[in-house]
Amino acid sequence: MNAKDAPGMASLFGDGMREAFPVEKLTRIVDGLLEAKGRIESSSRVEPPQDENEGFYRFRTERGEWRVELHVDPSGKVSGLKFNEPPAPAPPVVTSTVSLGLPYRGQWLVHWGGDRREVNAHVDNPSQRRAVDLVVVGPDGKTHRTDGRTNKDYHAYGREVLAVADGVVVAAVDGVQENEPGEENPYLVPGNMVILKHTDHLYSLYAHLQPTKLRVKVGARVKKAAVLGLCGNSGNSTEPHLHFQLQDGPRLEDSWGIEAVFDDVTVAHEKKTGRVMHYTFLKGDLVGNPGNAL
Template structure:
């Protein structure tokens, strides 16, 4: 079964819903959490929308979509076509295995995991709701699985500091698919998406301008001694709500850290890349500024290690950092995970 058929066949059903990421980020959408009382409306709305969709009442679902979703989808007939496509590929829902809700950056998520008649793998139905209760995102897809990796127990050879100063938030990070949607991709198996949070949000105001984002234009630093293999600049920073799917990494830098370890820094700000191919860098050297170029939904730093010198080739490697704080606790060496606030140990608590 192809995930593309169900979740990428109609681009409108994959609208970005305020989550950092690239490479099919929109099929994963916002993270979920344990239900709290304030999540009850999202649970109720998600159940209602799921039932309407399953019954084929796509006109009722269409009426509850945001204007942006309706504009992107084009017509209620397109939604009906998608429902028919789901039925042809998956059959009918047989049993609900799990429901979860959560809120992140103003988007309320409902995720329903079910068994369907034509496919043995669990299926995720995901609804994203804006503050007005309108559908801002929707997808139906096989539940992502973490890609097999020959490096699950790998220990990073390079001695790496965090690639920034001050406090940053781990939006995606970890070995499990629940912690890290990148885990579905062999090459990005242990990748990170990193933002800056203030009072639980990555941006001030309505977040429509790139400058609203707290990590925008922040310095991105070399984590270890290395040699620049590739430095790409000149690609435009995408306005919020737009993506460049032709240049996934956007402006980026690839560093050779030695011992078969290569580090990618993606989505850098246009015109900010401060290094060039062949240049030697030391820990803490500025390599660029945080931006929003490439296939990304909002300003953030995408960072990962891999075992090949070319992006898109080889397998991802775990990235162990040294001398940092995670949620205020000192870590001499470790792998940050989703939900942690991290900072270099020498300035972490003060910035």
């Protein structure tokens, strides 16, 4: 590309690419790319490939960068090549500005939560960057009573899921079949879920709920602590738990996660128990409302 050698590039193409991009057309494309951002100075892989015949790259140029998607056919010839603008930088994480209550009664354990990969598996997903997974444990510290082979054996299963603030239901998914413990459904990741709108830029999401147990429908206005549904094991979930997150829009695919700050909770961690007036979830914490019974 830097040498503007369109015939040389075309020699690397498979039949379909050569037909779609004859040398004359390819020359114009290469000239346009170089004119837009200058010569390519370096390249690096930005994502692990899904299979051996594709790759995703970051091309640094004199005046910016390209994100490049490359596909090759079994013979090693280029079957697809796409230059994209780099993604916009992520906005800084903001915290919630409305008064929030916990999305459950009693004391639950934060299985994943926080602002680092070591404590939160969600942080690299834009809408989930401060999402949490919440479970209930017994006196022995386990999430299930006996062998954990059935959903009903889990302490969290069937617990009521509550609205964290007043809002309007903007999405409600029901009817997704539950998984057996240890299995998951990657095709319907949230499973049965509810999304509430609290303000124009604050939404809450409650996922992996039980099917046919939702208590709300789209358009309903709910009050803080209203029951939305029951904790279940639907979607991309291997055991009953509640996935909760705040985001700045109604759609998971184009929203940014927001850090939830809760008013007046009790927190137990490493044998220390105390009352916290402004709390954010962190892995390993046992969190409840003062005086809130199971």
